[in-house]
Amino acid sequence: MTATSIIGRYVGVAIAVPDLTSAVKQYSRLGFVLSDRSHRIEWGAEVATFGFADGSYLELISGVDTSKRNGAAIATFVERFGARTYLSCFDVDDIGAAYDRARASRIDIVGPPQLAPESVGERAEMLWLKPAAMGGAFTQLLHLHHGPRRFEKTTPGTRPFTQVLVASDVDSTLVTLTALGASANPSYDVPDWGLRATVFELPGDTNVEIVVPTDTARPRGAALQRALDSGRPGHYMTTFEVDDVDLLAERFAADGVATLGPPTDSPVQSPWGKCRQLWVHPAESPGTFVQFLTRLSRPAEPYS
Known part of the structure; x- marks a missing residue:
């Protein structure tokens, strides 16, 4: 990144689906190798992750606990749109600087940065841009404290x-x-x-x-x-x-x-x-x- 740049690489995409098992089978047919399947308890979501060697990823997500805010939001999203890309993610070196830049530039954001829940398994901070800020695309800025994610299984090439x-x-x-x-x-x-x-x-x-x-x-x-x-x-x-x-x-x-x-x-x-x-x-x-x-x-x- 340049000295004035906040946004980093395009690091991941999360796709909301109604049936996680079925969607995993379909993406596996395309050659993507499943790296992990986990329950994000704090969010009320089930997640299947297809990781890549450089730490980037494709995630399939399903809202399974609508008593949790995120689980309810994902389930409502799927009910309204069907399977659809939920958010794209870009890494940042400094989440505080990203938050300050977004506020100074009057970019619509969900709120201040948040720590990732423990069930994610990574120390990370996240900031979300509202869809209106990106032409309809819900967007996450992500800072991983210990560098790019590492996956035991990745999709080669x-x-x-x-x-x-x-x-x-x-x-x-x-x-x-x-x-x-x-x-x-x-x-x-x-x-x-x-x-x-x-x-x-x-x-x-x-x-x-x-x-x-x-x-x-x-x-x-x-x-x-x-x-x-x-x-x-x-x-x-x-x-x-x-x-x-x-x-x-x-x-x-x-x-x-x-x-x-x-x-x-x-x-x-x-x-x-x-x-x-x-x-x-x-x-x-x-x-x-x-x-x-x-x-x-x-x-x-x-x-x-």
Whole structure:
């Protein structure tokens, strides 16, 4: 992070689901390796964690005790929306500084930082940004006292790379990310897809991407507009970087995992250079639209 930056890498995503066991089976079919399944007693939630070698994670959560505030909130969320991304998480070096920056910038927050409950198993402090601050995406800023999480079992050659948002209020989202110290690349149009994208490159070689529809005659533009029209702004797609997306596509075909077609080359406007991309059919990944991506030239430092 730079001296003025508060927000760190995109470190995790939590997806609320009505049936945790069923969702674990579906995400396991996509190649994700289950690291842990736990009961967050203080929150009234059951959590299944798919960890990655760099300490990032994908979590599936289910509210099982509605007498607890968090359990009730998750259960109500699922009742209203079905399986859906609940929050995305970004690490911070100093949670107090993040809180001060958020207040000074008038960013909508839930309240002051809180310590993670003992059942999490990590000494951590958390600060939540209200969905209105991020275009509809509930967002957590996280400070882990002892560094990145460590998992005995991880998914090889895979990590969260980008959280894609379709924002109900693009300007407020840009203001929030900028106020937290993130820097945006110039926005670019992808006419063939009917959308405009703005990418914030974050530490840890991760990103947040904000997309808006520009041409609803195009399938992708139309899908984004449907998300907005149906009251589902915010989290739209989670992108995972993998070692070889073409080999992954072959495995999916052999295992009967539905995709939206074979891997394709990225648009020339992509800020990550030439990539190969594969989209999983939404029915295969309850709660989020999943994209797998392989950059044909990527940083030398491995993540697995």
